[in-house]
Amino acid sequence: xxxxxxxxxxxxxxxxxxxxxxxxxxxxxxxxxxxxxxxxxxxxxxxxxxxxxxxxxxxxxxxxxxxxxxxxxxxxxxxxxxxxxxxxxxxxxxxxxxxxxxxxxxxxxxxxxxxxxxxxxxxxxxxxxxxxxxxxxxxxxxxxxxxxxxxxxxxxxxxxxxxxxxxxxxx
Amino acid sequence: xxxxxxxxxxxxxxxxxxxxxxxxxxxxxxxxxxxxxxxxxxxxxxxxxxxxxxxxxxxxxxxxxxxxxxxxxxxxxxxxxxxxxxxxxxxxxxxxxxxxxxxxxxxxxxxxxxxxxxxxxxxxxxxxxxxxxxxxxxxxxxxxxxxxxxxxxxxxxxxxxxxxxxxxxxxxxxxxxxxxxxxxxxxxxxxxxxxxxxxxxxxxxxxxxxxxxxxxxxxxxxxxxxxxxxxxxxxxxxxxxxxxxxxxxxxxxxxxxxxxxxxxxx
Numbered sequence: 510x511x512x513x514x515x516x517x518x519x520x521x522x523x524x525x526x527x528x529x530x531x532x533x534x535x536x537x538x539x540x541x542x543x544x545x546x547x548x549x550x551x552x553x554x555x556x557x558x559x560x561x562x563x564x565x566x567x568x569x570x571x572x573x574x575x576x577x578x579x580x581x582x583x584x585x586x587x588x589x590x591x592x593x594x595x596x597x598x599x600x601x602x603x604x605x606x607x608x609x610x611x612x613x614x615x616x617x618x619x620x621x622x623x624x625x626x627x628x629x630x631x632x633x634x635x636x637x638x639x640x641x642x643x644x645x646x647x648x649x650x651x652x653x654x655x656x657x658x659x660x661x662x663x664x665x666x667x668x669x670x671x672x673x674x675x676x677x678x679x680x
Numbered sequence: 681x682x683x684x685x686x687x688x689x690x691x692x693x694x695x696x697x698x699x700x701x702x703x704x705x706x707x708x709x710x711x712x713x714x715x716x717x718x719x720x721x722x723x724x725x726x727x728x729x730x731x732x733x734x735x736x737x738x739x740x741x742x743x744x745x746x747x748x749x750x751x752x753x754x755x756x757x758x759x760x761x762x763x764x765x766x767x768x769x770x771x772x773x774x775x776x777x778x779x780x781x782x783x784x785x786x787x788x789x790x791x792x793x794x795x796x797x798x799x800x801x802x803x804x805x806x807x808x809x810x811x812x813x814x815x816x817x818x819x820x821x822x823x824x825x826x827x828x829x830x831x832x833x834x835x836x837x838x839x840x841x842x843x844x845x846x847x848x849x850x851x852x853x854x855x856x857x858x859x860x861x862x863x864x865x866x867x868x869x870x871x872x873x874x875x876x877x878x879x880x881x882x883x884x885x886x887x888x889x890x891x892x893x894x895x896x897x898x899x900x901x902x903x904x905x906x907x908x909x910x911x912x913x914x915x916x917x918x919x920x921x922x923x924x925x926x927x928x929x930x931x932x933x934x935x936x937x938x939x940x941x942x943x944x945x946x
Binding site (some may be wrong): 520576577578580581583584587588590591594595596600 | 706712713714715716717790831834835855857944945946
């Protein structure tokens, strides 16, 4: 609401980032028949065209283990570790969370709050990377333009550690 | 680089050296770690086939491990077996660790009563071990560095030592990825080493017919670039020779640099 008022006051002369556009992510963790199943570690972030990280959205790992021991395997989220993970200390406020079970997980990020409020207009990709103990690794990218001029929907499907991943942008 | 002991043996019997000596390497169990209190184990060996233990262990007398803050890290569980040496490192600091075996030695051969003699050791011990005025005395000096790098958390900048032949990693040595290029600079006593041949070989040679060696040459600024064809553990080697000896009996100094570099998939 504040952003809307502000943009009204400025008469729309400035290209403001993210005029309260919302970003919704739907991530499916597939049900796998594994003799020994551990929930995957998952990182979800927004990537710039040069592959640098514009915003970390979520990190699911063994966040509750004592002495931060759950961080030991974060490097297996290989791309994310290189682009962002190694720059942080743990847990990451507002990003770290527990691993999630098989099923669909809906996340919503309001455009008028951090980190989207600071996201400059441009081309990005939503990236979802999953790595599972005694399992495999998979990474999906969904390109999008920010802010969205009209409702946008993008979808991808993983074959190993991720099911369907959907991105919805509302202007 | 060529292991000094093997080298010494090779020198005594045949030339050229390079064709006779064995290669050396350090092989870390991981190069990129995310734990706060991480461990790596490192193997050290000499042999012909990169990263296969089928010849001799490397001596660890001159092992130096520099922690990210520049302090010296003590290796733990140090052992030398029949075919490899091994040690563990507990990485409690965030940053890049430089693990190196640096040998600075002299090799002498001469004749006594018509019998060939040879000795290998530290420059300071030469006079005590080699008789003054020995017949047909030939002394050569060598400075060799065999190293690898391991990073816990965020990579930190490595400071060059300015001694011997060494590689300055313009691209961080724990930030190497298949399909990308990495830039390095070869230095000799802190100055760019131009026109030096650099050999790069991927491990896992047992499972293919061709070695697939990449042969590069440093430019006028000592720089060279490697485009990594695929992920894997790579062995990088450069050798040089000059006349900057510290013992007066030696006419030549042989220098060698070897690094083990891990290239990760995208």
